[in-house]
Amino acid sequence: MIVRLVLVGFGNVGSALARLIVSKQSETIERYDLDLRVVAIATGTHGLALDAEGLDLTRALEIRQRAGDLSELAPGKVQTDILSLLKEIEADAVLESVPVNYGTGQPALSYLQAALERGMHAITANKGPVVHGYHALSEIAQANGSRFLFEATVMDGTPIFSTWREGLPGARLMSFRGILNSTTNYLLTEMEAGKSFESALEEAQEIGVAETDPSGDIDGWDAAVKVAALATVLMDTPLGIEEVERQGIGELDAAEIRAAVEAGQRWKLICSVWREENKVLGRVRPERVGPEDPLYHVRGTSSQITFSSDVLGDLTIMGTDPGPDTTAYGMFADLLNAVRAGWRTAAAV
Numbered sequence: 001m002i003v004r005l006v007l008v009g010f011g012n013v014g015s016a017l018a019r020l021i022v023s024k025q026s027e028t029i030e031r032y033d034l035d036l037r038v039v040a041i042a043t044g045t046h047g048l049a050l051d052a053e054g055l056d057l058t059r060a061l062e063i064r065q066r067a068g069d070l071s072e073l074a075p076g077k078v079q080t081d082i083l084s085l086l087k088e089i090e091a092d093a094v095l096e097s098v099p100v101n102y103g104t105g106q107p108a109l110s111y112l113q114a115a116l117e118r119g120m121h122a123i124t125a126n127k128g129p130v131v132h133g134y135h136a137l138s139e140i141a142q143a144n145g146s147r148f149l150f151e152a153t154v155m156d157g158t159p160i161f162s163t164w165r166e167g168l169p170g171a172r173l174m175s176f177r178g179i180l181n182s183t184t185n186y187l188l189t190e191m192e193a194g195k196s197f198e199s200a201l202e203e204a205q206e207i208g209v210a211e212t213d214p215s216g217d218i219d220g221w222d223a224a225v226k227v228a229a230l231a232t233v234l235m236d237t238p239l240g241i242e243e244v245e246r247q248g249i250g251e252l253d254a255a256e257i258r259a260a261v262e263a264g265q266r267w268k269l270i271c272s273v274w275r276e277e278n279k280v281l282g283r284v285r286p287e288r289v290g291p292e293d294p295l296y297h298v299r300g301t302s303s304q305i306t307f308s309s310d311v312l313g314d315l316t317i318m319g320t321d322p323g324p325d326t327t328a329y330g331m332f333a334d335l336l337n338a339v340r341a342g343w344r345t346a347a348a349v
Helices: 012-023 025-032 057-065 082-088 108-117 127-143 160-167 182-192 197-206 221-234 254-262 324-348
Strands: 002-008 035-042 048-050 093-096 121-124 173-179 266-276 279-289 303-309 315-319
Touching: 002 012, 002 082, 002 108, 002 324, 012 025, 012 035, 012 057, 012 324, 025 035, 025 324, 035 057, 035 082, 048 082, 082 108, 093 108, 093 324, 108 121, 108 127, 121 127, 121 324, 127 221, 160 221, 173 221, 182 197, 182 254, 182 266, 221 266, 221 279, 254 266
Parallel strands: 002 035, 002 093, 093 121
Antiparallel strands: 035 048, 173 266, 173 303, 266 279, 303 315
16 A cells, blocks of 8 residues: 655754654565655755655665755746645645744644644654644544644653553553653763763764754753653643743752762653642652662663553553664654554455
8 A cells, every 4th residue: 555655854863763763664574564665755945845656765875865846856846825725635645744932832733623624644753743732633634534643752762652552442541650851860960970961062062962953952852752742641631831940950060960869869851730629730840860760770761751650550651762763763663553553454345
């Protein structure tokens, strides 16, 4: 079965996804009878390309590598803006990985809505639309027989959402606590080893752990939006990012890091959510933890979360060495789950 895909965003994650689709092409055909064809790639700064027969992804990656314009892939084809493209193109799924907007979730929110309204599956690595549009987008998906999936938004390809929603039916999530921002955890680990904040940040940027503008991580915004996304979906209670108590690591200095180490402790940027009466409360803040705390042992870019429910003991999930490739896998897994579910449903009719 031919599956027509649209990639919205072709940065580190989008290009990693393209590489994964190419490398898994034979396997997806042989194992699942799915011929994945990218019929359009749409970006905000490097142009758009579309071809109903499928674009050459190897060439698309080469164009991206030299910062060219993707319109080279299909010269003469009609070009348009991203939203118009999604309202016109014939495709089966849209995979979106544009930069996150913490405050509104736009423009990704509109892209995903446009795809779902036309019956396409909408798969995102973007936390903003989950926080700002989870319930609305889920309702649109259900009404149009499509899926809205977002496994890659928290802890990259680690199956956080699906583990809880599909593996623990009937359980009520009471609280969770963890480390969800790999950049700050890396910085704190390096500062414990004696590096200055500036030196650790520069190294993190060189290896791709931190963005050129790291304020979203340093100030706790990335962690807070992940907290809001998890609470909104898994606790079925909307939690806005502005409702999450937020404090980043920017005010921690070398003296405080050393004091913790000398006391046998470590600083961690900890994300916590809990139920209190009829409310769900969330918090992101630096905390000192000792060896008795499971988060003490989470080093470098690793992440970890512990869920507490009404029917099961604590459940802890850990992810190591995250990056564009693992995020891309989360999107790829969502795609296969969405398309295979639809194929099975159609085959049973």
